[in-house]
Structure formats: structure tokens, C-alpha cells
Amino acid sequence: MIGIVGIGAAGGNIADLAFEYGIPAIAMNFSERDLESLDSIEQRLTLIGSEGVGKNRDEAINLMVDKNWEMALKFVKENFSSPSTEIIMVCFSAGGGSGGGIGPMLSDLLGQEMEDKTIVAVPILPDTTEALVHQVNALYVTEELSRQDLCVLPIDNEQVKKRNPNAGKAKIFRETNETFVNLITSLPEYTDRHSKHGVLDRKDLRTIFSTKGIASVSSANITKLNEGQADVSNEGITEAIKKSWENAIFAPLEMQTVSKAGIIYEGPLDLFTVDSAQVFSSFKGGEPTHLFEGTYEGDHAKVTTILAGMPYYSTRLNVIEEKIEAQQKITEELPALEAAYESKLKLPKASPKKPLARNKKKAINSILDKYQNR
Ligand SMILES: Nc1nc2c(ncn2[C@@H]2O[C@H](COP(=O)(O)OP(=O)(O)OP(=O)(O)O)[C@@H](O)[C@H]2O)c(=O)[nH]1
Ligand SMILES: [Mg+2]
Structure with a gap:
């Protein structure tokens, strides 16, 4: 009943575990190596144009718009078109470049193109000790998700981290991923069970999500x-x-x-x-x-x-914003970092971006434009 699409490293790990637990799951990533490192999942899509975008969301978005969106949509449709998949959960790290870049856009496209499915976005928020680039990405991802007519189930790595402050990343990821997959496995099991005393059926679960x-x-x-x-x-x-x-x-x-x-x-x-x-x-x-x-x-x-x-998790986002602001202040106070280098030579300008090849569907064009022309 639930299908999982995992994007990037974090999304792939969750999809892989879900597949082990018997939930239909597929994974996509720019990094072939990350895809190869997954244990069991069968359906893996290597996105083209880069071997990993190094936390650079913009690069992931541009590569998706230019080269990959059609292939990615087809991949999801091929695997999840059957009526048995009613809810598609799109899992990705909000802090990563690939996951954070593609996740909101793919959720948007799936909502447009697979109208008979319920799409749920599952971004994974970085814990508060993670590098600034993850935190900034997470803010952009939240903005993009909040503009959509979408149910968002935000995993927060800080939740397990704060209970295990000295635990390494591997333990935090494992516990978080396992808890998520256990919950997601248990829900459809309830909808399929009989009870004389009232059930939560598939339709109810879909309505909620x-x-x-x-x-x-x-x-x-x-x-x-x-x-x-x-x-x-x-x-x-x-x-x-x-x-x-x-x-x-x-x-x-x-x-x-x-x-x-x-x-x-x-x-x-x-x-x-x-x-x-x-x-x-x-x-x-x-x-x-x-x-x-x-x-x-x-x-x-x-x-x-x-x-x-x-409502959106604004108290949690305030923590991220404060962290970013504090860092910005430090950067502003460092004069050396303000000195930009400009060559005295007349260097050739970067070539202007060529316009996108138009797609026949207007709705798709407007989604792609929205992400590229932010
Ligand atoms: N819960 C959980 N979080 C993870 C896992 N792997 C990575 N993360 C988190 O995800 C963020 C890093 O994003 P990745 O998924 O590695 O990045 P990506 O989407 O592959 O993008 P790029 O590597 O930048 O191309 C960090 O905030 C990590 O804490 C995982 O298995 N589980
Ligand atoms: Mg990666």
C-alpha cells in the first residue's frame, strides 16, 4: 500500500531498509557508488550529469531540470503505477545536495503526474551540530515544501541525537531509519487486519496522509x-x-x-x-x-x-536560523574573508544559460521553471 522512493544517500538508506522489511522501495542518486553500497534494494536509478553534487542543491536542481526529471518520473511510474501502491513516500535528506535539491521538485512533479496517488514528502532534517551547508539547505527545502499542497512527514535527526548526545552518526542514522521503517511497516498491517471493534482502513490512512x-x-x-x-x-x-x-x-x-x-x-x-x-x-x-x-x-x-x-516546525527552524545568524556574524567580523579577489586581466565571461527545451505539458513546464528560476 505504501511505496518508498529514496533520493540521495540518506533516502537510499531508508529505501534499502524498507525493501528489506518487505515494503516496495526504489532508490535514485547521482552517485553510482552510493547506490552500489545499498544492500538489498533492486530498483536503483543512477541520475546523470555528476557523480555527486557535494551538498550543492543548485547543481542538483539544474541537472534534474536539464537532464533527469523525465527519467526519474518514468522510474517512479514504472514501479508504482499499480493500484496496490496508494501512498508514495519520497524520502531524502533536507541537508544533502542531491536529496535536498531533488526531493521537493520530485514530490511536486509526482503530485502533478500521479494524481491517483497520495504523495508524502519525508525530508530528513540535519541534527543541530551538523555543518552550516546542511542547515541552509534544510531551510530552502522547507520553504519549497511548504509552498506545495503536500503532506510532509519531517524526520529529525536531532530527536535521536538529543537522547544520545555522544552517539556516532552511524548509530543515530540506524536508530532513526529503523524506527521510521518499523512505523511505516506497521500502518498498512493495521489497515489489512480485521477487528470487530473498528478498524483504521486504507481509505482512512490515505485521507490522513x-x-x-x-x-x-x-x-x-x-x-x-x-x-x-x-x-x-x-x-x-x-x-x-x-x-x-x-x-x-x-x-x-x-x-x-x-x-x-x-x-x-x-x-x-x-x-x-x-x-x-x-x-x-x-x-x-x-x-x-x-x-x-x-x-x-x-x-x-x-x-x-x-x-x-x-503547522510547520517553526520552533525547530528558529534553532537553525539562529545558528546560521551566529555564523554570519562571525564571518562579517572577519575582515580577511571580505577581501575578494578580482583579476586585473579581462577574463572571458561565463556563457549564458541556454533556454530549456520546452516540454509539451504546460503544468510540467511551470514546475520545472519554478525550481530553476528561483
Ligand atoms: N536519518 C538519516 N540521516 C542521514 C542518513 N545518511 C545521511 N543522513 C543525513 O543526511 C544529510 C546528508 O545528506 P546525504 O543524504 O548524504 O546527501 P545526498 O542527498 O546524497 O546529497 P549529496 O551527497 O550532497 O549529493 C546529513 O544531514 C545527514 O545527517 C541516514 O541513513 N539516515
Ligand atoms: Mg550523496
Whole structure:
């Protein structure tokens, strides 16, 4: 039901893991070497024009517009046109050149060209210690995504990092990627399961993920039941759900409004109920206008929540902006860096960019123009 398109190194890693877990997944990258390093994924597309764009988003965008967009679209259509794929998640690092350059544009093109699918963009935000170039790219990516009529599920590397401040990148990536893929695997499993007590079906899941704005998914294990320690009062369950939001791998929530949500309860029946008014009381706008609920019998009590239609992660972006501003200030105060070099020789000017070959579809042209003529 869900198909994953991975772009660049980070997107490719997630797609590769998803494929291992049995989710249909494909990967594309300028770097053939990165594609070769993936373990299991079968469908890999090498984009042409460069062996990697070294975090340079503009280069990725230009190469995509000039040489690759048609091939990339065809690749996705060939793999995901069948009706069994209903939701396409486009995963890419917001900080990378390839992922950050192509991700927003490809999501836009897919929304235009595969109207019968629900497109979800999954950008991966850099943790706050990463280099400035990643942070700047992430701001541009967020701007481009926010202008689209698109559901965005932003993974945030800072979330796992802040709980493991001394952990290396490999551990942070592994934990983040595994948590994401586990969640994405579990959702369609629920939609395919029967329950006498109400299910969250495929249509519900699609409706949630078709909502413009920010989305988040998280699971709360109501553990230690055998030890009699679980607090299954309404307050206890509400707390557990709110904790799962805070500890999610996705960008911190703004707690303003949430327009659509799903709550999936799995566990022994009649153990507790989820009081949705209480759960959503920490949002300024209160409960979502659309709430989809599923209840499934199982041994271990677990509540999974899917939230959608929330505002962009501006508190998180402020941290990035502050970091960039601080760096800009340092740069301004360094006089040596201001001295530009200009040759006394009359050097030949760079040749002007030739106009794009026109495509017959007007809508596609306008999307391509939008990214190239920013
Ligand atoms: N969660 C997660 N983040 C990753 C992973 N690999 C890289 N990143 C993050 O992605 C960013 C780097 O982007 P990459 O995906 O390596 O870049 P790219 O899209 O291949 O683009 P270029 O290499 O610049 O052409 C950094 O912010 C990393 O923290 C991964 O497997 N998982
Ligand atoms: Mg790369």
C-alpha cells in the first residue's frame, strides 16, 4: 500500500531498509557508488550529469531540470503505477545536495503526474551540530515544501541525537531509519487486519496522509502490564501518548492545530480507553476535525497515533536560523574573508544559460521553471 522512493544517500538508506522489511522501495542518486553500497534494494536509478553534487542543491536542481526529471518520473511510474501502491513516500535528506535539491521538485512533479496517488514528502532534517551547508539547505527545502499542497512527514535527526548526545552518526542514522521503517511497516498491517471493534482502513490512512501540512507518527508502548505498574487511567494513557509525541523521530510539534488524526489501539480489550479530548487538550486548537480510530486485540498494549495537517516546525527552524545568524556574524567580523579577489586581466565571461527545451505539458513546464528560476 505504501511505496518508498529514496533520493540521495540518506533516502537510499531508508529505501534499502524498507525493501528489506518487505515494503516496495526504489532508490535514485547521482552517485553510482552510493547506490552500489545499498544492500538489498533492486530498483536503483543512477541520475546523470555528476557523480555527486557535494551538498550543492543548485547543481542538483539544474541537472534534474536539464537532464533527469523525465527519467526519474518514468522510474517512479514504472514501479508504482499499480493500484496496490496508494501512498508514495519520497524520502531524502533536507541537508544533502542531491536529496535536498531533488526531493521537493520530485514530490511536486509526482503530485502533478500521479494524481491517483497520495504523495508524502519525508525530508530528513540535519541534527543541530551538523555543518552550516546542511542547515541552509534544510531551510530552502522547507520553504519549497511548504509552498506545495503536500503532506510532509519531517524526520529529525536531532530527536535521536538529543537522547544520545555522544552517539556516532552511524548509530543515530540506524536508530532513526529503523524506527521510521518499523512505523511505516506497521500502518498498512493495521489497515489489512480485521477487528470487530473498528478498524483504521486504507481509505482512512490515505485521507490522513493527503492532508496539507506537517504530519507525525509515533507509538506508545503501555508496558509493564504484567508487573502491574502501567497507569491505565485516562491521565496515565494521555501522558504515555504525549511522551510518544515528544520522543518521536519527527520534528517537534508546534501544538497549535491538528486537522486530521488517527489513533490505533492494540492490546487486551477493555483494558483502557483513549480519551481523545484529553489527548488533544495540549493543542491550542483542541481536537482534530477528523479523527479515525482502530481497535485491535493483541497481547501487548500499544497506542499508535498519526497526526496530520499541523503547522510547520517553526520552533525547530528558529534553532537553525539562529545558528546560521551566529555564523554570519562571525564571518562579517572577519575582515580577511571580505577581501575578494578580482583579476586585473579581462577574463572571458561565463556563457549564458541556454533556454530549456520546452516540454509539451504546460503544468510540467511551470514546475520545472519554478525550481530553476528561483
Ligand atoms: N536519518 C538519516 N540521516 C542521514 C542518513 N545518511 C545521511 N543522513 C543525513 O543526511 C544529510 C546528508 O545528506 P546525504 O543524504 O548524504 O546527501 P545526498 O542527498 O546524497 O546529497 P549529496 O551527497 O550532497 O549529493 C546529513 O544531514 C545527514 O545527517 C541516514 O541513513 N539516515
Ligand atoms: Mg550523496
